[in-house]
Amino acid sequence: MADPLPQGAVIGILGGGQLGRMLSMAAARLGYRCHIFEPGADCPAAQVAAACFTAPYDDPDALIEFAESVDVITYEFENIPTEALDELEIIRPIRPGRRALAVSQDRLAEKEFLQGLGLSTAPFAAVNTAADLEAALGEIGTPAILKTRRFGYDGKGQARIMAPDDAPAALASLEGAPAILEGFVDFSLEISVIAARGLGGEIACYDPGHNIHEAGILRTTTVPAPIPPGLAADAALLAGRILSALDYVGVMGIELFVTRNGLIVNEIAPRVHNSGHWTQQGCAVDQFEQHIRAITGWPLGNGARYAGVEMENLIGDDIARIPEIAREPHAAIHLYGKGEARPGRKMGHVNRIRL
């Protein structure tokens, strides 16, 4: 295996939100500096990074200057414009690589990739027209969800179809964007597994966490998840197949439905993931450091967990509860340095340690 990036090397992070912020602090713990690329001013990551490039993704000069100032490029979100990636990758390696981005940027490509690996997904069909939608509903039935193929997150770009009559309004709400119809899955709970693959191909997984969503946004993740050990092993094996098939380097978040017939893959995210924040408490190497280890050529942490943790997202006005939470004896608080607490905005999270 090649030597890891030397001490003092610079990691370029596309995106300056809370994930970039926590990646930057993890990189610092390993002796690296981070440069952030982010269109928005005064971003959370810039407050804890060595430098920040504030420019839009269609500014090639800024992209080139950024890329030339770093040793390796990574990202905190998957919806990076393809043209920007084209500019960047001729200058420095991008990890995780383009294949993972291509798959995860497109719900249809993602589902086809997963089924190609023999993994179970929700039933799905591509939808570009009203006729497509009618045919898809005939095949999949209702209830179902119509989703844009690209640029969805936190429940945005989605419309539920409870009965065939809902179809026209659902299609209209997506404003002509290419879409995918997904059937509902009858699941008992949602878990996610945070997996990592190193430059040398080795894989490490954290214990699956149990996710609870509210209004399409992750509310809590709890480890250990209330699942039998065999299912946790299945989740790790499945993660290994996904990462290896993509020749992946870095941390990936994989959301899974637990059903009577085993695990169904809901979604993959080629980055550190909100449902992996619990690893900041209870693991020697958290998901942020694990990602930095992977992309810089360090050996991976083994993912072992030495405490139970409940992660709760602090969304919008939840931030007003900080004075109480600060008095809880086992609460580790992680705030993101964002200015305004808008509804639905992730302002921070708290990891409660359960021994």
Next chain:
Amino acid sequence: MADPLPQGAVIGILGGGQLGRMLSMAAARLGYRCHIFEPGADCPAAQVAAACFTAPYDDPDALIEFAESVDVITYEFENIPTEALDELEIIRPIRPGRRALAVSQDRLAEKEFLQGLGLSTAPFAAVNTAADLEAALGEIGTPAILKTRRFGYDGKGQARIMAPDDAPAALASLEGAPAILEGFVDFSLEISVIAARGLGGEIACYDPGHNIHEAGILRTTTVPAPIPPGLAADAALLAGRILSALDYVGVMGIELFVTRNGLIVNEIAPRVHNSGHWTQQGCAVDQFEQHIRAITGWPLGNGARYAGVEMENLIGDDIARIPEIAREPHAAIHLYGKGEARPGRKMGHVNRIRL
């Protein structure tokens, strides 16, 4: 109690070394930004801070600009020139306050303060001249240590006197600096207690750690320390008396000798302390966050420990052992982003979790 500093407020840190670096990351977790003041270029803290003022401590314009850019001022080392503090404190509050600095900047004042509280210290005497030293040696005997009253750290500014004949060379080595002669203490082990006092006067202590030094530099701190529970309680009570007497706000490191006759105070440091780095693993609120909580008016963490930890400093070439350490399953690595691994230079530390 007053409200804590609001989200987004700025903490000014005097000193840009590893302690400032870890304070800055802890402040970020609580939603604060940090501005660093540091004479040296490219300091470790600047890599993870919102801004850095690179200027000497005798540059009043830079000090004023720094102070006006922040909401509260703290520091990572106690030997800040008095004149700089005079400039700063008319602009913003300095926490911990001047009294703690005055006491801890001068070994003689520190010993007299501790004895005034009825606490035990090593026998000591002020030494300004050869005659003073002769008298002090007559009283205290040998072996003894001659130390400069000010600006000592990591074993610097010290000379051992094993027999009276060593006295002239020892005195000469201090080059005329006002000094203090300290008698040796017959101790079984050294522990330290990391204590904090909040703006409202509340106090919290972490479990005492067992310190091992090599060549005058801390090598390891291990919790739990091999001492009876009663002694740990004594250490906490003693810490409470020291912090309250100084009307202290922030974290203090207190080094103690364990002797047949109980605890003897070796040294106090009015800041986060190397022997408290273990709190980064095994506590919901580590010493760095505890310090930020104290100076910004948050409630303190309770100091509870949920794992055993051995902290090992990585000094000079120890950094070359990182590839092995990175493969240890329970090792949490913290590197400082320093360029050159000079002998005696603290390059990082590792916290090994012991369950």
